[in-house]
Amino acid sequence: MTSPVDPVEGGAPVAEPVPPGPRRAWAIDTTPLRNPHFRRLFWGVAATMLGQQMTLVAVPYQVYALTGSSLMVGVTSVVALVPLVVFGLLGGAIADSMDRRRLLLVTGVGSAVTAVLLAGQALLPGGGDLALLWVLTAAMSGLVAVNQPTRSAVIPALVGDAGVPAANALAMTVRQVGVIAGPLLAGLLIALGGLPVTYALDAVGFLVAVWLLRGLPPLPPGRDAGPLRLGAAVRGVGEGFAFLRTQPVLLMTFVVDVVAMLFAWPQAVFPELAEGRFAGSPAALGWLFAGISIGALLMGLTSGWVSRVDRQGAVVIAAIAVWAVAIIGFGFAPTLWLAVLCLAVAGAGDMVSAVLRSSMLQLAAPEGMRGRMQGVFLVVVAGGPRLGDLRAGAVASAAGVTVAMVSGGVLVVAAMVVVALAVPSFWAFRASRSAQPPARG
Template structure:
């Protein structure tokens, strides 16, 4: 593994400290990483920004529809946010591997705070805002978030040590699921009270709190020496990341299996149709369908103590994705709302296990100098996959029905996981205890 650099010794390599063993906690979520003051600051930074970000994700499409009355333009807004997320997710990963990651976190958090404050200000404009300005600010906050995310997850191994990575990921992803559930509910309440400004302002305040927390982090230099940050060097860094990824079958498959799961079995596009047809008359059917996956993910996060004990991470990822797919098949056939939500919750639990372990595999198996770029690709995959899945599910459901769209996709995912286990045995056999972060895996 690449030795860290002590900035007080003129860049001389120092011995990497041996991480303290992680305390085992059975089934309850493992909170051991919170003992580390640096990770504790990072965790609460994530917690303070997640709810606000989810509120903005509700407020922006609501405001677009209020301004235009067009669902098509609401869809265009989604693409306005997605493009910078992809572009700056990749660039942000390269930046996180070229400069101090603490600096990246601070600058991107300040940028997001300022942009969210501007979103709040434009909500007060006469007529309820301006569509073009709203799009520009939406793209900007998406770009700052995309730069922030790779650095945020790339620093986890340096803060908690390799043994603490799975538990740290579980904590971060669990608090995110709480935000996914709470944020939209609070945003809906504020919007219902006529306070769109407050929904954006809370997001800005959350980022400001995160800045204050992140200032207390120690310097977090990348695992390599780098010159001044330049666009050409950053683009070269992105290319080097993809070139490295092609030589690493295990790391590559962490992305491939997630794309397969999301492309063929992401169900969100069929929720509106089901709420208006199969589950018509059920109280708040649409809300329960949208909450189903997050409910299961949150429940799994709160009982994820066992995840930090998993050594055969590749095998468990494959099994958990297969469980996701089987649950989606059940969802496609579910005749009642409660059974559909239960299937979605099971799917969300499987996805949570997969996400925690795939992120841990990236952080453990990638060398320090590549972790930012690998997390950049991770952000692009987990963001773009569901949108491609929406396109497939919506189109197939329109042509052949919801049940066929969901069941056929689930079957494809199960068969694909069997194929991955047989054709890429290095992924199936991957063990966290053997990951060095510097060897080809």
């Protein structure tokens, strides 16, 4: 078979679609894995996820160990949010202005170096230094903020438009494997005093991903991309938002996720629950961090139906409502197993929402705009939970974990009802009626 990516001179790569496999109602569609270049991307994602998710457990644990405050755990999320927003937006513009393979390699190496430095600071006297931990967390956030939208932007070029929903489901499912195994392994290593090893494994994962991604072909940006300059990148961010203003349905894909994550993201309260309500349960911290991804993984493995959803807007709203109701249940849960079950249900709803929202963006945006749209997507997907950490940590410190979770879940359910009534175009959006708009800017 010929190479699935043939660079077009001066423009974007053209994908050779893989013929669809046997149609199954529920099982995940693995057709994109027949594409050798997508397989490299897929296993590159898999390689990074275990260590990366271990780091996402280790950082809040270390902050709580140093300060004893859930509020400071939330503040740490905000420390990471600023570079995530700045470099997420700029990174999307950069990904539309240079070879995306090269950008993936540069950010992967940078992330590995930062993870090594995180391991080093964990060896400092007293269990680490909060200020240095914040600086390195911010650096890692900035690098990942450039890497992730670039990685998402290349998917249509590798698998073709028809393969995008299935490719997204595969990529998000393999992430969930790491998000489940990573926290459980992190909880075990941390309990054994292995915080530096936890960070070091993140570096190993990034280096493996770099080795895999070196085998990708050149992935040039869209035809209209100019030379890479800071001013051009900044202007590109503005052009991306100008494009987004012309696409109200796509704009709402960001709004509904911001609402869900801002008011119902539970991660900031996990350390407090592990040392309080569930203190008698072994590895409680790891199970809490893994709970959402357990549900997301199970949904991903049975996501064959998701790639065939036509009423995408309505299903996104319903999935977010499921997330919110499950978080309400989590707030009341008196036992660890029930809390993890509620988190798993929430994760299943979030998985459906994420696959459909990402697919809507990748297919609706023209090739020269995909990096910027994925940059905004990353800012929303990763930035929303960080703001949610701050809200949850503050409310939990003032009124308790139950109030923080239940109040947030109720607000999200109410907001989804408002969206369905106030923005009927989003509720009625059908994939079969969507068309890629012309490039702007």
